[in-house]
Amino acid sequence: SQQGEEDPQALSIQEGENATMNCSYKTSINNLQWYRQNSGRGLVHLILIRSNEREKHSGRLRVTLDTSKKSSSLLITASRAADTASYFCATDYNTDKLIFGTGTRLQVFP
């Protein structure tokens, strides 16, 4: 299976702390995306990073991509209780479809 692996599977932190999630994938990609899914809801797109980019920011989110290690990380700074959700990376493996990772469940305690 080409499905990416995310690490950790679950993460619990206090409000104000930073949360880091990692995604590893198997073969070359053109793009990698991160999505958030709140409980019982659909996925919401966070950031898209292309294979020739190393870092992107969006508000409190920072995504890095290391194509040599076939890995990406999502950093959420100064986390809030509202950040509690599952986070998924998705890669394209040079195809027209997205392959989603296994997800990281983030719990932020007030």
Added chain:
Amino acid sequence: DTAVSQTPKYLVTQMGNDKSIKCEQNLGHDTMYWYKQDSKKFLKIMFSYNNKELIINETVPNRFSPKSPDKAHLNLHINSLELGDSAVYFCASSPITGAGYEQYFGPGTRLTVT
């Protein structure tokens, strides 16, 4: 206005029945998708349509038949439902075909087959 909407939100039915899920997007996107998310939260693409034309058809049983009457609508019909079909089904859309664009997801339809 909801960008990508699905109906129904919940669907409980018995094995062997036939059911449909409807999806509509008001974003003007050309491409729409169906995904299945299982109980372990694993999300997998099933189908993709671009402007009413089927472009991705994963290894999905032929009991599943998507239909796109126009580029704003993508419906999923499931025949002879089985227990293993229980899952959350998500519709999504993107402006252009290809995995290099963000996708907008609907709220999901939770299908329970008893």
